[in-house]
Amino acid sequence: MAEYHSFSTNDAKHFADEHSDLFGEHSKLSCEKLGEDSLNLVFRVSNDKGRSLIVKQALPYAYCVGESWPLTIDRARIEAEVLLKHSKYCPEHTVEVLHYDTEQAAILTEDLKEYRMLRTELVAAKPYPHLAEQVAAYLANTLYYTSDFVLTGPTKKQQVSRFMNADMCLITEDLYFTDPYCNHERNNIHPELRQAAQQLWQDEALQAEVAQLKADFLSKPQALLHGNLHSSSIFINDENCKMIAAGFGFYGPIGFDVGSMLANLLLNYIGHFGLTADAQQRQLHQDYLLQQVQTLWQSFASQFNQLMANECREPSLQNALYQQRFMQQVWADTLGYAGCELVRRVVGMARVADIESIGDATLRSQCEHKALKLGKQFICQRHELSNMDQVLTILRYLQ
Amino acid sequence: MAEYHSFSTNDAKHFADEHSDLFGEHSKLSCEKLGEDSLNLVFRVSNDKGRSLIVKQALPYAYCVGESWPLTIDRARIEAEVLLKHSKYCPEHTVEVLHYDTEQAAILTEDLKEYRMLRTELVAAKPYPHLAEQVAAYLANTLYYTSDFVLTGPTKKQQVSRFMNADMCLITEDLYFTDPYCNHERNNIHPELRQAAQQLWQDEALQAEVAQLKADFLSKPQALLHGNLHSSSIFINDENCKMIAAGFGFYGPIGFDVGSMLANLLLNYIGHFGLTADAQQRQLHQDYLLQQVQTLWQSFASQFNQLMANECREPSLQNALYQQRFMQQVWADTLGYAGCELVRRVVGMARVADIESIGDATLRSQCEHKALKLGKQFICQRHELSNMDQVLTILRYLQ
Structure with missing residues (x-):
């Protein structure tokens, strides 16, 4: 995964699997695309034991508006780093970032599905x-x-x-x-x-x-x-x-x-x-x-x-x-x-x-x-x- | 002149000659070290026709205090760019920067010897x-x-x-x-x-x-x-x-x-x-x-x-x-x-x-x-x- 491309559900699955130990060795992973965020692609990756993570990828434009509104994908780095910084000072109330990739503008976080x-x-x-x-x-x-x-x-x-x-x-x-x-x-x-x-x-x-x-x-x-x-x-x-x-x-x-x-x-x-x-x-x-x-x-x-x-x-x-x-x-x-x-x-x-x-x-x-x-x-x-x-x-x- | 080193009068002479047309082809250049600035080396380079320029080089420490007070030499770039920016908006009252070199942290300016x-x-x-x-x-x-x-x-x-x-x-x-x-x-x-x-x-x-x-x-x-x-x-x-x-x-x-x-x-x-x-x-x-x-x-x-x-x-x-x-x-x-x-x-x-x-x-x-x-x-x-x-x-x- 070198050059930026927008993730398929399959890409998101691999991204989550590669950068977290949560799923273990022999998990069967599934991935669904969520539509909750207006500027990004958001995926939920789950294994067959009910564990799940969120993959969020910045698009080079605003998802809700379309390609006419370009936005730098560097915002994924910024988002991840803000959350990590805030986690340092208030871990209880900041979503946990497990990994981020500046090339792919993708962030792997805990899934707040109990929330x-x-x-x-x-x-x-x-x-x-x-x-x-x-x-x-x-x-x-x-x-x-x-x-x-x-x-x-x-x-x-x-x-x-x-x-x-x-x-x-x-x-x-x-x-x-x-x-x-x-x-x-x-x-x-x-x-x-x-x-x-x-x-x-x-x-x-x-x-x-x-x-x-x-x-x-x-x-x-x-x-x-x-x-x-x-x-x-x-x-x-x-x-x-x-x-x-x-x-x-x-x-x-x-x-x-x-x-x-x-x-x-x-x-x-x-x-x-x-x-x-x-x-x-x-x-x-x-x-x-x-x-x-x-x-x-x-x-x-x-x-x-x-x-x-x-x-x-x-x-x-x-x-x-x-x-x-x-x-x-x-x-x-x-x-x-x-x-x-x-x-x-x-x-x-x-x-x-x-x-x-x-x-x-x-x-x-x-x-x-x-x-x-x-x-x-x-x-x-x-x-x-x-x-x-x-x-x-x-x-x-x-x- | 690749890696940074602090200028001798000879270096300053070459720097001025190389980056300005002021002195012409067959000038005989001289260079004196001025002591007017507390954080930098300052040289006046002159030719035998009375023309002169100033070479200012940032030292990696404060000149007036000594090596115990380290300072980034990137300040030469900043100084040159501030002066160029200010020149753009008020050329009459900003000293003219003719050239600057970020590696050597050196700036070539007009000589205000009439001032x-x-x-x-x-x-x-x-x-x-x-x-x-x-x-x-x-x-x-x-x-x-x-x-x-x-x-x-x-x-x-x-x-x-x-x-x-x-x-x-x-x-x-x-x-x-x-x-x-x-x-x-x-x-x-x-x-x-x-x-x-x-x-x-x-x-x-x-x-x-x-x-x-x-x-x-x-x-x-x-x-x-x-x-x-x-x-x-x-x-x-x-x-x-x-x-x-x-x-x-x-x-x-x-x-x-x-x-x-x-x-x-x-x-x-x-x-x-x-x-x-x-x-x-x-x-x-x-x-x-x-x-x-x-x-x-x-x-x-x-x-x-x-x-x-x-x-x-x-x-x-x-x-x-x-x-x-x-x-x-x-x-x-x-x-x-x-x-x-x-x-x-x-x-x-x-x-x-x-x-x-x-x-x-x-x-x-x-x-x-x-x-x-x-x-x-x-x-x-x-x-x-x-x-x-x-x-x-x-x-x-x-x-």
Whole structure:
């Protein structure tokens, strides 16, 4: 397997067999092609004893769009290396990478078949009490240990170069920060939201804030981000959850990862105004979500604060007042990027099932308006909303 | 000349002859070793018709310190490429690079023998009315055209990688932001300033501000900086001035370059309280310097604003309110980094002739206290001092 070619199921089978001891000597292997990922080929390779692994191969274009959207296959290396790096700092909640091949742009990982995709579970209103606590641990550890608080200048610079990930970042730059704020052909806007979207395109005060968030996305390499931490990148079961799909990983603003996760909980919170008709059931699930939102930030902040206090290897950054301001800035970024995620999921190209699967167009539109309103508020008031209690109050009274 | 070896005068002669047409076929070349640069070998190669060029070769250690301080020779490539890049956007004020050789870490440039080093001239109180205007043009153009306002995400990322310059940045990280704020053995403190320095080492509020400036130096790749823009990196004559010595160039905060230049004018302003005994003469030179300080910022800001308004190629950053805030942030950074330069030149390792050449220890100490006081004020009040008029008032009443 020298030159790159896209894998057949047979190739995937050989790749998995060659690079893992899991299957043993005399296993009979089978392979199925899964369609779960939009930019890659994904295969499940299983033996006759019920053991299985996942083979993921990057295509030189976006799988979901086609060959008109070229993408470097180097993103497979980046994805594998981000996951390995994150595993180092949070093995419990990072999918295990067993092998990767830069030539073939292929990654061999554990199969999380005992896990379910978080988005599916949240849409079905299935609560997992440990969700936020575990994601917070993942965020605090992976982001802290790849930051200037730990790495020397030269090491950090070398890492930043290694994870530039220009192609994938460009997708985010466009889909997150550009398209939703202008009348872009890639946008995917339901007719009921069109007027509100048009207001967005005229709102120069809001656009100034989004410009700042985009500029920081471009030029604030604080830590090695997952880069795409939404509910479809998290797999969960009753004990644990694991992050997958780090193909958008790069050195960026810490608040981007935290905000993406926060917004995905909120998209589900908002979606259930339309998804769950029974008021009591809905209340129950939404209370669970608000609890998770609160825990996500508080647990993240508390762990990150602990790490800054106890594990800071850069003497200049050990200053307590600086660290306090640093967290305040991460908080503001978190709200800002959460706001961008809320907006782009109702005005941009990529939709989420939390809202798209609402059958009734009027109900769905009400939810979209809520998401848009909340997103704008987060973006514009991220420096004024100084703590999570204020945010929770806004959420409880969201109209 | 395959493998790297440090140049003899003979090597330098051949290098210059081989890579330039300046000397012609039958020139008789001579070569002298100049001692002007602290991290490199510098040679002047001349022919018998009075034409000359400069050969600069990076040593694998700091020339001024010795072999105990290793430095990558890749900095010669970086220096040459920064100068070529800056030449593209401001040829008038960037020294011309004729050739560079990455193997030998050697650069061939024009010889600025019709120019004088700015620091020497300023110490001698020689005024150049065009100084600030020209440096402002250099800053505005080189910084603007290498920023996110112009480059696409992928191009910028590729450039950031190319100019990481980890070794040289580490020197700045240490000498600018770390050493002066603790009792570091590298510090070079006159006894009369020791008590004030000790106060600095206790000042946690100030250190929190310096931590922020250092964090931004590490993680705010706004534009391709010169990286070491002090009065010894500028050569000047009655018509023109040119920037040399870009070996510290990297992608960093715009205010770092602007602030370094600003601080160097102010170090001279302060130095003349001790250098020039005659009150009228001193007043004349200091008025000239304040005029230059004002012009430096106003002309830089006005040109950068013009460029943002007319030459912004990134649609998201065309927003007028964002651009206004961007300049406000560059201003605050400029003051902050100017403050760091003022402090480190009286408390840190590297001194400047503007103050060191004051013969009388009491007078010199008074100047050092002024520089330290002003530096601290800039660092701590950079967000409150909202315009140049306020700064000029402080300077006029500096005690």
